[in-house]
Amino acid sequence: xxxxxxxxxxxxxxxxxxxxxxxxxxxxxxxxxxxxxxxxxxxxxxxxxxxxxxxxxxxxxxxxxxxxxxxxxxxxxxxxxxxxxxxxxxxxxxxxxxxxxxxxxxxxxxxxxxxxxxxxxxxxxxxxxxxxxxxxxxxxxxxxx
Amino acid sequence: xxxxxxxxxxxxxxxxxxxxxxxxxxxxxxxxxxxxxxxxxxxxxxxxxxxxxxxxxxxxxxxxxxxxxxxxxxxxxxxxxxxxxxxxxxxxxxxxxxxxxxxxxxxxxxxxxxxxxxxxxxxxxxxxxxxxxxxxxxxxxxxxx
Numbered sequence: 001x002x003x004x005x006x007x008x009x010x011x012x013x014x015x016x017x018x019x020x021x022x023x024x025x026x027x028x029x030x031x032x033x034x035x036x037x038x039x040x041x042x043x044x045x046x047x048x049x050x051x052x053x054x055x056x057x058x059x060x061x062x063x064x065x066x067x068x069x070x071x072x073x074x075x076x077x078x079x080x081x082x083x084x085x086x087x088x089x090x091x092x093x094x095x096x097x098x099x100x101x102x103x104x105x106x107x108x109x110x111x112x113x114x115x116x117x118x119x120x121x122x123x124x125x126x127x128x129x130x131x132x133x134x135x136x137x138x139x140x141x142x143x144x145x
Numbered sequence: 146x147x148x149x150x151x152x153x154x155x156x157x158x159x160x161x162x163x164x165x166x167x168x169x170x171x172x173x174x175x176x177x178x179x180x181x182x183x184x185x186x187x188x189x190x191x192x193x194x195x196x197x198x199x200x201x202x203x204x205x206x207x208x209x210x211x212x213x214x215x216x217x218x219x220x221x222x223x224x225x226x227x228x229x230x231x232x233x234x235x236x237x238x239x240x241x242x243x244x245x246x247x248x249x250x251x252x253x254x255x256x257x258x259x260x261x262x263x264x265x266x267x268x269x270x271x272x273x274x275x276x277x278x279x280x281x282x283x284x285x286x287x288x289x290x
Binding site: 008015020058060062068069077132134 | 147150154155156157158159160161162163164165167182183184197198199200201202203204205208210213215219220221222223224225226227228229230231232233234235237238242244245252254255257267274275277278279284286288289290
């Protein structure tokens with residue numbers, strides 16, 4: 001493994017722009033991310049993907065893994081198994097999100113109260129990915145997250 | 146698939162807090178995300194994970210997929226194959242990031258100039274995940290992203 005051959009550090013990465021998730025049943029994913037989690041749909045291509053906006057400067061990309069593994073005009077990718085990611089909610093939103101998941105019949109697999117602060121709800125999307133809703137505090141970042 | 150059984154829409158998801166990535170060689174991932182991409186390491190557990198800060202309110206979590214699939218005090222997860230995600234950089238940073246990847250011997254698999262604006266560099270982490278660095282514009286969000 002090389003050290004740092006460059007003396008120039010580029011301006012740093014600012015944030016996570018796109019989060020890729022894999023689901024063979026895109027209609028089920030569309031229902032889950034659009035209706036249950038309330039994300040605004042940005043676009044879709046039948047059998048390949050459905051995209052959603054997350055907050056003001058990020059997107060969640062749900063891909064059919066077999067389609068994107070074939071490659072196309074873009075480099076191939078695609079994973080199998082349960083991915084994991086966490087989406088941020090305000091602290092006061094926790095009870096209403098707990099209730100909303102229950103009202104849609106989505107079981108909360110685990111609820112965790114973190115040592116530093118913040119609470120997480122863990123549950124599954126229809127493809128089996130482990131989704132987490134988190135309130136501020138668990139990472140101890142200066143921003144409060 | 147159910148409709149919306151709840152009349153209460155909780156306060157919306159604000160942003161992507163955690164992005165999970167899988168890599169069996171955590172030392173290689175540590176080099177790549179810490180040294181090459183310049184992310185600040187937040188923590189690690191030998192053989193299980195290494196975590197990084199991305200911007201002021203998000204984190205990138207690199208997990209050994211076999212370890213997290215076993216489960217523990219948290220629900221199991223873990224994917225195989227090439228995941229995909231994109232990290233945001235300022236427009237003026239593109240040439241220096243191109244140069245930095247080259248200086249570390251990381252080949253750019255594809256460079257894409259998007260119709261709406263913005264440019265992407267696609268390349269691989271040591272585990273084969275498809276990583277993308279993107280400048281503003283391609284999604285047409287009101288924020289500029």
